[in-house]
Amino acid sequence: MMLRAWHRSLIAALLALVAAALAVLLLNRLDESPPGGSPLQSTPALVERGAYLARAGNCMGCHTERGGEAYAGGRAIPTPFGTVFASNLTPDRQHGLGAWSADDFWRALHNGRSRDGRLLSPAFPYPNYTLIQRADSDALFAYLQSLPAVAQPNRPDELRWPYRTQPAQAVWRALFFRPAVFQPDPARDAIWNRGAYLVQGLGHCNACHAPRNAFGATSSASDFRGGMLDARGWYAPSLNDPGEAGVAAWSAGELREWLKTGSNRHGSAQGPMAEVVLGSTQHLDEADLAAMGVYLQSLPTKASARAPSDRPLDPTLRDLGAELYKQHCAACHGEQGQGVAGIYPTLLGSRVVTMESASNLLQIILRGGFAPATADKPRPFGMPPFASELNERELAAIASFLRSSWGHQAGEVSEVDVKRLR
Structure with missing residues (x-):
């Protein structure tokens, strides 16, 4: 009797596994077209449109290694599960998209699947790109096909097991991804x-x-x-x-x-x-x-549920932070953190200073503050890094001083917080 019950449990477990595997398989084939397809009829206007869309999506930002050829891939993208390396998007036939069709490219954006059928890592943000319309996908592809071919091999991802396996990718997709082109909201203009x-x-x-x-x-x-x-x-x-x-x-x-x-x-x-x-x-x-x-x-406005810190800053730490601020910061940011309009940003009421996470404030103090050099503001003022000048206690002191001065009540930063970012 017990043996029969054991058999029934085993059969039920096996059937459940088969059903789960079948569900994963079917969910990974939703709204998916076969690879291949006819060549795209490219035009100068289509290429120009694709170039604009590539900038809008900042495609080159990930798909260009620092100091490398544009769109040739190789840039490391760190994730909590390991490192992903961006792929070559140039029209090289061996390493890039030279052998791809517009349908293959659409499938990568819309379904997160490569030309060879391999599931792509969601570090490539296909959960967002699936919303892209087909006409824009074709324009992007036409632009990428117009680039000079670069014979740079793709570097294999360095994800930990099991995240690097295709079954793990398939299960992730079944749980968290559904292909869906953007649908306008009829209630909005x-x-x-x-x-x-x-x-x-x-x-x-x-x-x-x-x-x-x-x-x-x-x-x-x-x-x-x-x-x-x-x-x-x-x-x-x-x-x-x-x-x-x-x-x-x-x-x-x-x-x-x-x-x-x-x-x-x-x-x-x-x-x-x-x-x-x-x-x-x-x-x-x-x-x-x-x-x-x-x-x-x-976007709906919703303030985080955070209470002001009611714990007074350690007087020794505050005094150290005040002295360091006077020595390193006040000449630019002002004695009261007021900054200089159009030149040095204000720290008084700054959201970088006062929000719950101090990570960005610490990063700027450690690495320096560098606004982007844009066409309209080609020479923004920058701030030098202090990682090599200040130790953990000093960095924690100056950040804590900023977060507790001029009416700020954002809370103390510890040496441990600094060590985590170091």
């Missing part, structure tokens, strides 16, 4: 929908500005609650939170200036966001800048 399309899809903004679960997945392309870029040590602040990166209270002109130049009276783009402005948003036309602004300012 064309400008808002254009902004949503750019921000959610091609711009893949929430690939940084959203929290990720234990498996590295976001909840949706419209989630902008903020996320820690663990492998890089930067925090992409919430676009919903006015205390972080929410822009609902900014004027349209201030937001346009930020996207176009990387700075405005509220501050300047730093770290990964400076790269986005440099390679992407500064190149957008006025209509698309306006559309992105309309969409970003329409």
Whole structure:
């Protein structure tokens, strides 16, 4: 009797495994076209359109190794699961997209699958790119096919087991990915929908500005609650939170200036966001800048549930921080953190200083503050790094001083916090 029960349990488990495997297989084939297809009829206008879209998506930012040939791949993209290396997008037949068709390229964007059938790592943000319309995919492909071919081999990813395996990728996709082209919201106008399309899809903004679960997945392309870029040590602040990166209270002109130049009276783009402005948003036309602004300012406003720190800063640490600020910072940022308009950003009320995560503040102090050099602001003022001048205690002291001065109540930064970023 017990043997029969054991057999039934085993059969039930096997059937459940078969059903799960079948579900994973079917979910990985949703809305998928076969590889191949007829050649794309490229035109100069299509190539020009594709070049614009490639800048809008900042494709070169990931697919170009520092100091390397444009779009030839090789740049390391760190993730919590290991390192992914961007692929060669030039029309080299052996290593790039030279043997690909427009249908193959569409399948990569829309389904996250390579020409050879291999599932792509979601470090390539196909959960966002799936929203791209087919006409834009074809334009991107036409542009990439117009580039000089570079015979640079693709470097294999260095993901830990089991994340590097295709079965693991398939299970991840079955759980967290569904292909879906962007559908305009009929309750919104064309400008808002254009902004949503750019921000959610091609711009893949929430690939940084959203929290990720234990498996590295976001909840949706419209989630902008903020996320820690663990492998890089930067925090992409919430676009919903006015205390972080929410822009609902900014004027349209201030937001346009930020996207176009990387700075405005509220501050300047730093770290990964400076790269986005440099390679992407500064190149957008006025209509698309306006559309992105309309969409970003329409996001629901939700402040994070954080209480001001009521713990007084250790007097010794405060005195050390005050002395270091006077020595290294006050000449530019002012004795009261007021800065100099158009030159040195204000620290008084700065969201980088006061938001809950001190990661970005520490990164700027450690690595220096460098706004992007854009066409409209080609020579922005920068700030030198202090990683080699100040030790962990001194860095913690100056950050804590900034977060507790001039009415700020953001809380103390510890030496451990600094060591994590070191």
